[in-house]
Amino acid sequence: MRWKPYVCVLLGDTLLWLLLYCELLLLQCSSCGGLPGLWAFGLFKWTFMLLAWTVFNGDKPPGPVLHRFVVLLCLLLPAFESVRTASGYWTFEGRPVPGPGTVLLAQLSSIAACALWDMELTRDVLIPKYQGSVLGMLRGQLYQTHYLKELGGLALVSLGSSLFTGLRGGTFMWILARLNQRVKSLLYSSLLKQDIHFFEENKPGSLASRLHSDVDAMGRTVVMNCNLLARSTLKIALMLMMTLWLSWQLTLLVVVEMRLQIVLQSRYNEYRKEVKEQVLDCEAEINRLASQTLGNIRVVRSCRAERYEATEYDRVLNHMRDIKRRKGIYSPVFLLVRRLLSVGIRVLILHTVFSYLDRTPTGTLAGDLAPHTLEGKISFRNVTFAYPSAPDRHVLQSLSMELPAGKMTAIVGPSGGGKTSCVSLLKRLYEPQGGQVLLDGEPLHSYQYKYLHQKVTLVPQNPQLFSGSVGSNIAYGLENCTRGMMEEAAARASASGFIESLEQKYDTEVGECGVRLGEGLKQCVAIARALVRRPQVIILDEATSHMDANIQHAVAQKVLVQGVTLLVVAHQLKTVEQADHIIFMDGGAVLEQGTHQELMERRGRYQRSYQGAFP
Numbered sequence: 074m075r076w077k078p079y080v081c082v083l084l085g086d087t088l089l090w091l092l093l094y095c096e097l098l099l100l101q102c103s104s105c106g107g108l109p110g111l112w113a114f115g116l117f118k119w120t121f122m123l124l125a126w127t128v129f130n131g132d133k134p135p136g137p138v139l140h141r142f143v144v145l146l147c148l149l150l151p152a153f154e155s156v157r158t159a160s161g162y163w164t165f166e167g168r169p170v171p172g173p174g175t176v177l178l179a180q181l182s183s184i185a186a187c188a189l190w191d192m193e194l195t196r197d198v199l200i201p202k203y204q205g206s207v208l209g210m211l212r213g214q215l216y217q218t219h220y221l222k223e224l225g226g227l228a229l230v231s232l233g234s235s236l237f238t239g240l241r242g243g244t245f246m247w248i249l250a251r252l253n254q255r256v257k258s259l260l261y262s263s264l265l266k267q268d269i270h271f272f273e274e275n276k277p278g279s280l281a282s283r284l285h286s287d288v289d290a291m292g293r294t295v296v297m298n299c300n301l302l303a304r305s306t307l308k309i310a311l312m313l314m315m316t317l318w319l320s321w322q323l324t325l326l327v328v329v330e331m332r333l334q335i336v337l338q339s340r341y342n343e344y345r346k347e348v349k350e351q352v353l354d355c356e357a358e359i360n361r362l363a364s365q366t367l368g369n370i371r372v373v374r375s376c377r378a379e380r381y382e383a384t385e386y387d388r389v390l391n392h393m394r395d396i397k398r399r400k401g402i403y404s405p406v407f408l409l410v411r412r413l414l415s416v417g418i419r420v421l422i423l424h425t426v427f428s429y430l431d432r433t434p435t436g437t438l439a440g441d442l443a444p445h446t447l448e449g450k451i452s453f454r455n456v457t458f459a460y461p462s463a464p465d466r467h468v469l470q471s472l473s474m475e476l477p478a479g480k481m482t483a484i485v486g487p488s489g490g491g492k493t494s495c496v497s498l499l500k501r502l503y504e505p506q507g508g509q510v511l512l513d514g515e516p517l518h519s520y521q522y523k524y525l526h527q528k529v530t531l532v533p534q535n536p537q538l539f540s541g542s543v544g545s546n547i548a549y550g551l552e553n554c555t556r557g558m559m560e561e562a563a564a565r566a567s568a569s570g571f572i573e574s575l576e577q578k579y580d581t582e583v584g585e586c587g588v589r590l591g592e593g594l595k596q597c598v599a600i601a602r603a604l605v606r607r608p609q610v611i612i613l614d615e616a617t618s619h620m621d622a623n624i625q626h627a628v629a630q631k632v633l634v635q636g637v638t639l640l641v642v643a644h645q646l647k648t649v650e651q652a653d654h655i656i657f658m659d660g661g662a663v664l665e666q667g668t669h670q671e672l673m674e675r676r677g678r679y680q681r682s683y684q685g686a687f688p
């Protein structure tokens with residue numbers, strides 16, 4: 074959270090209070106106008122601060138937390154004084170103006186309320202989120218650094234939540250006590266004013282009970298329900314916002330399910346109520362018939378109405394049986410419909426999940442080429458490419474370039490020029506929309522997937538190491554990697570010197586994400602990891618940025634000696650001077666290419682960039 078706007082708001086508030094005091098002093102006013110004046114001043118402050126924000130920040134609206142803070146700061150004091158006046162605890166009207174202590178208290182309360190408000194509101198949403206992240210880490214999906222952050226977040230939110238729950242409970246208990254006191258006092262005064270015959274009609278015991286137990290019970294009900302209402306409303310609103318943010322489709326399904334369940338349940342409740350009334354009517358009828366007939370048995374006998382009465386009794390019993398049978402059918406049908414609805418919604422939710430499982434990748438599938446020997450010549454032919462997330466924006470435009478086999482080619486140019494996009498296409502992370510990328514004259518997609526990734530290896534700028542030994546990181550993913558292979562790769566990556574200097578050499582632990590190694594050493598290990606696979610093309614995407622210039626040069630030479638094609642993507646032009654071929658890219662197109670000497674003599678963009686970098 075950026076704290077500067079909050080400090081400015083606090084200073085602004087203090088300044089406006091000072092102005093009010095000065096103005097009252099100058100105008101020789103003894104009061105700021107009671108409660109209406111206080112409210113007017115609060116609203117003025119609110120408007121003023123929003124206007125000031127617009128002046129300094131243009132159309133950009135203040136964030137919700139900052140806005141809440143401003144509202145609290147401006148309206149907390151008038152609201153507090155209004156509640157105090159309404160509860161009869163204090164009459165503000167008689168006081169001239171809130172003192173500096175009250176203003177300071179209002180500011181502190183606003184800060185605390187704003188912070189705790191967010192904690193309380195987000196507790197039920199954030200706790201499950203942090204718990205999920207911590208569980209994710211325990212299942213190995215997160216690194217330790219993330220784990221500590223998530224665990225810290227969980228602890229903080231839980232602590233804040235407990236604190237706020239305690240404060241909220243305490244505040245409501247305090248309000249309850251005040252409410253009871255006030256109502257009892259009013260009731261007692263009212264009782265004392267009643268006529269004497271009122272006391273003759275109402276026993277003192279019952280009046281005393283009204284005064285104590287009933288008032289207590291009423292206060293408890295009102296306060297508890299207010300508490301529950303405020304809490305539930307805010308909680309539902311926030312949960313809805315959070316779930317909408319996570320997935321509006323799933324939220325819609327859940328809301329639809331809830332709505333249908335409510336409709337179904339209320340229909341069923343109506344029906345049950347109706348049936349219950351019918352059963353009660355029937356029971357009453359049965360009782361009436363039985364008691365009427367048995368109570369007047371002499372009349373029944375004398376009229377020979379036994380058969381008639383028995384038929385009547387049977388009729389009511391049959392009616393009762395029908396009602397109960399209908400109830401017996403409706404209950405399981407209702408449960409079935411409810412369960413079907415719930416299962417149906419879950420099936421729909423799963424269908425969103427399964428659609429991902431069934432999704433077929435749009436890229437061209439890999440072919441079966443896996444030649445024994447590979448030269449490592451790479452050609453980009455009229456390649457046009459746009460990222461799937463921005464299909465209308467072509468980041469490469471009919472780009473053509475050649476990377477000679479066994480040579481060092483450097484791609485340079487300003488940020489956003491399209492260098493990394495070329496590398497991504499070369500690794501088949503994306504497919505171009507137009508043109509082709511060829512390896513030894515064959516399109517990349519005609520090679521076997523595993524073969525291609527073994528022969529064309531990428532070392533990224535920030536390589537990830539895994540907890541384990543230096544050796545296991547070099548041999549990562551290889552089944553039959555011998556110590557000899559590791560040592561050879563490390564030597565070519567100029568990493569053997571530092572590895573040999575470690576106490577346990579290749580068995581030295583690198584720590585979580587390689588934290589025990591410096592950035593330069595991490596890059597050396599990552600290059601060794603690439604080299605141990607004996608690739609024919611190595612792409613160093615800013616992969617030597619943390620290395621000393623001499624080491625960078627040595628690594629390049631050792632790689633080239635083996636006849637490997639080396640593609641270096643670099644920002645620092647100094648590091649690519651030695652390259653056999655330099656390609657200068659900008660705006661997704663090749664602007665200039667040649668050796669360092671040729672490009673410097675051309676006095677174009679490369680030369681200007683070089684001179685800009687080394688004036």
Ligand SMILES: Nc1ncnc2c1ncn2[C@@H]1O[C@H](COP(=O)(O)OP(=O)(O)OP(=O)(O)O)[C@@H](O)[C@H]1O
Pocket residue numbers: 460461462463468486487488489490491492493494495
């Ligand atoms: N995943 C992506 N989705 C959409 N656009 C992207 C994506 N990655 C990069 N771009 C855009 O593609 C353009 C080329 O980016 P690219 O990373 O290839 O340039 P770059 O020369 O490698 O830059 P840098 O040196 O800063 O890495 C940029 O405008 C960038 O914003």
